[in-house]
Amino acid sequence: MSAENKSEHRRILVVDDEPQITRVLRTTLSSRGYDLRVANDGETALEIMKDWNPDLVITDLVMPQMNGLELCKRIRTTSKLPIIVLSVKGEERSKVQALDAGADDYVTKPFGINELMARVRANLRRLPSNGEPILEIGKLRIDLAARRVTVESREVHLTPKEFDVLVYLAQHRGKVVTHRALLGAVWGGQSSEQTEYVRVFVNRLRKKLEPDERSPRYIVTEPWVGYRLEQAD
Numbered sequence: 001m002s003a004e005n006k007s008e009h010r011r012i013l014v015v016d017d018e019p020q021i022t023r024v025l026r027t028t029l030s031s032r033g034y035d036l037r038v039a040n041d042g043e044t045a046l047e048i049m050k051d052w053n054p055d056l057v058i059t060d061l062v063m064p065q066m067n068g069l070e071l072c073k074r075i076r077t078t079s080k081l082p083i084i085v086l087s088v089k090g091e092e093r094s095k096v097q098a099l100d101a102g103a104d105d106y107v108t109k110p111f112g113i114n115e116l117m118a119r120v121r122a123n124l125r126r127l128p129s130n131g132e133p134i135l136e137i138g139k140l141r142i143d144l145a146a147r148r149v150t151v152e153s154r155e156v157h158l159t160p161k162e163f164d165v166l167v168y169l170a171q172h173r174g175k176v177v178t179h180r181a182l183l184g185a186v187w188g189g190q191s192s193e194q195t196e197y198v199r200v201f202v203n204r205l206r207k208k209l210e211p212d213e214r215s216p217r218y219i220v221t222e223p224w225v226g227y228r229l230e231q232a233d
Contacts, residue, residue: 009035012036012054012057012120013037013038014037014038014059015039015042015045015058015068016063028113028116041064043066056082056123058083060086061098068085068101072102073101081160082104082124082159085105086109086111092196099197099200105187105197133145137218142170164186166209168182169227170229174228177226198227205219
C-alpha cells in the first residue's frame, strides 16, 4: 500500500484565517485521502475539537481572537496530538517560541506542497521498535507498543514527538547521536538543519524525566555534536 493510501481516514484540522492557504490545503490534503476540517481562528478550532478528534493540527501563528501560540498551549493541556505551525516568520526566535508552546514542527510561508506533505507524513509516522517491545535504561522504562514511559514507576506524559526523540536516543543508548541523525529520524531529512528543534525537545524531555534538569542524569549533551542517553545511577 502506498504512503498516500495509508493516509485514508487520518483526520487533520487546519487553522488559518487566510482563505488562499485554507483553500490550497483543503484541496491538497483531501485529494490525498485525509479527512479535513478548517477553522479560521483558535477559538473555533477548540470548539471543533470538542466533538471531533483530529490526528494532527496545522495552525497559523497570527490569527484573530486566539493566536497559534495560545492554541498550541491550550491543546497541550488536554492532548498529545502532533501540531505543525505555519508562519511567515522564519527567524529562530519564532520557531523556538512555537516549539516551546507545544508545537512539533514549524513550516515557513511560503512553503512548497511537497515539503508540507513530507512534514505531515513525518508527524503522523511512528518510529520502528527495532524488535524491542520494552526499553529499560536504569529506572527509565519505555513501553514501545503502549507508547508509555515511566521513571521510577512514575508515569511521564510525552507528546508524540517527545516520545519519538526519546525512543531514538534509547535505541542508541550509550552512543552519541548527532543533531542531524536525530532530526532525520524524527522529523525527516528536510529538517536536517533545524538544530533548534533538537534543543527545544531535549529541554522538554529533561524537564519531564530528570530529577534536576540542570544536572541531567539521562540525556547528556555532547557539545557541538549531539546527545547521548546514559543509564543513570
